[in-house]
Amino acid sequence: MKNKNPKLTIGMCSYDDFHGTYFTIQSIRLHHSEVLDDIEFIVIDNNPKSKHGKELERFFKESLPTGTYIPFDEYTGCGVRSKLFEYANSPAVLCMDCHVLLSPGSLKRLIDYYDENPNTEDLFHGPLLWEQLENELSINNKKVKNISTHFDTVWRDGMKGRWSNHETLGYDIDDPPFEIPAQGLGLFSSRKDSWLGFNEHFREFGGEECYIHDKYRLHGRKVICLPFLRWMHRFYRPGGPPYPISTKTKVKNYIIGHMELRLPLDDLVNHFIDDQKKFTHKMIKKLMIETMKETGYLPLFENKELAKIMNPYRK
Numbered sequence: 306m307k308n309k310n311p312k313l314t315i316g317m318c319s320y321d322d323f324h325g326t327y328f329t330i331q332s333i334r335l336h337h338s339e340v341l342d343d344i345e346f347i348v349i350d351n352n353p354k355s356k357h358g359k360e361l362e363r364f365f366k367e368s369l370p371t372g373t374y375i376p377f378d379e380y381t382g383c384g385v386r387s388k389l390f391e392y393a394n395s396p397a398v399l400c401m402d403c404h405v406l407l408s409p410g411s412l413k414r415l416i417d418y419y420d421e422n423p424n425t426e427d428l429f430h431g432p433l434l435w436e437q438l439e440n441e442l443s444i445n446n447k448k449v450k451n452i453s454t455h456f457d458t459v460w461r462d463g464m465k466g467r468w469s470n471h472e473t474l475g476y477d478i479d480d481p482p483f484e485i486p487a488q489g490l491g492l493f494s495s496r497k498d499s500w501l502g503f504n505e506h507f508r509e510f511g512g513e514e515c516y517i518h519d520k521y522r523l524h525g526r527k528v529i530c531l532p533f534l535r536w537m538h539r540f541y542r543p544g545g546p547p548y549p550i551s552t553k554t555k556v557k558n559y560i561i562g563h564m565e566l567r568l569p570l571d572d573l574v575n576h577f578i579d580d581q582k583k584f585t586h587k588m589i590k591k592l593m594i595e596t597m598k599e600t601g602y603l604p605l606f607e608n609k610e611l612a613k614i615m616n617p618y619r620k
Contacts, residue, residue: 307371311345312396312416314497316389317403318349320381321547323357325404325539327364330372337412344412346372347392348403351381351548381548383490383558384507390500396423398500401536402491408434408478408535415494415534426499427527428518430455430488431534432475433468438537440476452476454530455485458515460576463552463583465515465559471530480532487518487528491538499526504561506600510550512558519566552583557592564593564602571607574615586614593617 315333319326330346346369350358353376365374375392377385390398397419399412411431419425433453441448454475456466466487474480490513501520503513518528556577563570570593577584593604594617606612613619 307373308342308345311394312343312419313340313412314345314347314389314393314395314398315412316347316349316386316393316398316400318351318385318389319357319361319403320351321355321357322403323360323364325402326361329401329403329405330369332406333412336409337407340412340416343416345394347375347389348372349375349377349385349388349392351377351385353378357547380508382508383510383513384503384505386490387500387502387505390495390497390502393497395497397494397496399492399494400490401493402538404539405491406537408533408537410478411534411536414478415531418531419496425496426524427495427529428501428521429494429529429531429534430485431492431531431536433489433491434535434537436537436540450476452535453489454532456487456489456514458486458518460572460580463555463577463581464511465573475530475532478533478535482529482531484527485530487515488530489538490514490517492534492536493517494534501526504558504565506561506596507558509554509558510546510548511555512562516559516562516566519568523566553592556584556589557596560589560592560596560604561600561602564596564600564604567605569605569607570615571611574611590615590617 326348350361352358362374365372386400389400435451437451439451441451450470452470453468454471455469457469459467461467474483521528559573563573574589596602
């Protein structure tokens with residue numbers, strides 16, 4: 306029997322990752338039993354006709370009748386996660402990748418936090434634990450912090466965002482919450498009614514990190530790290546990503562996000578042309594024009610010379 310009044314929805318999107326989804330859910334059921342009466346599970350399967358998809362549906366029917374399995378293959382991508390908020394039956398949602406493990410006690414403290422802050426409109430994250438599961442490592446006789454409390458919003462290796470850590474906060478679960486620039490979206494949380502959503506035109510993988518954080522700040526809200534909300538992400542993937550992924554689509558997602566939020570495109574263009582050397586001005590201009598036609602958004606540039614080069618009305 307499903308929980309009639311859950312306080313927290315734990316939502317995941319899965320694409321050919323039965324194993325990750327299975328162990329993530331079962332870990333929560335085993336190690337967070339104190340909150341089982343207050344949570345619900347919702348999984349959106351983005352490739353339901355595959356072997357993984359069929360087995361995942363069977364798992365829900367046979368072993369998790371209180372959970373909700375939703376097949377969805379209309380399109381793939383990061384934006385599908387917004388649908389988890391639509392289907393949620395609770396006032397708060399914890400959205401996480403289907404291969405994430407949570408620190409003991411973290412879910413109870415998150416539910417308590419929402420009970421104490423029922424009207425919050427902020428976006429919440431937690432510190433990422435790396436595989437060594439230690440706060441610090443000793444490398445060449447030097448102590449190095451081994452918890453990532455946030456993303457720095459810089460361009461690097463074809464994406465915006467670089468793992469970083471606060472100088473003093475986030476290493477003790479009882480540290481106070483603090484503002485951060487951004488964080489990896491393997492785990493994030495907000496109230497259902499205050500979720501601002503990913504752009505509906507996003508497809509495939511990439512472009513959503515830093516975008517959603519800028520969006521919250523542009524609406525006068527905060528992006529907060531909750532030190533008790535520790536999580537570990539499975540980065541190891543011997544078979545590679547199973548879902549559709551392309552650099553072209555990722556760059557277009559970045560363009561869509563920047564144009565929606567009226568952010569200058571200068572750094573984006575310079576990174577993929579000068580740093581990555583995988584695109585030309587003409588190639589990015591074409592993606593920019595496609596975005597204009599699909600969305601009605603207009604581009605913004607700070608550098609006048611670059612604005613001339615990228616002018617969509619000049620051949």
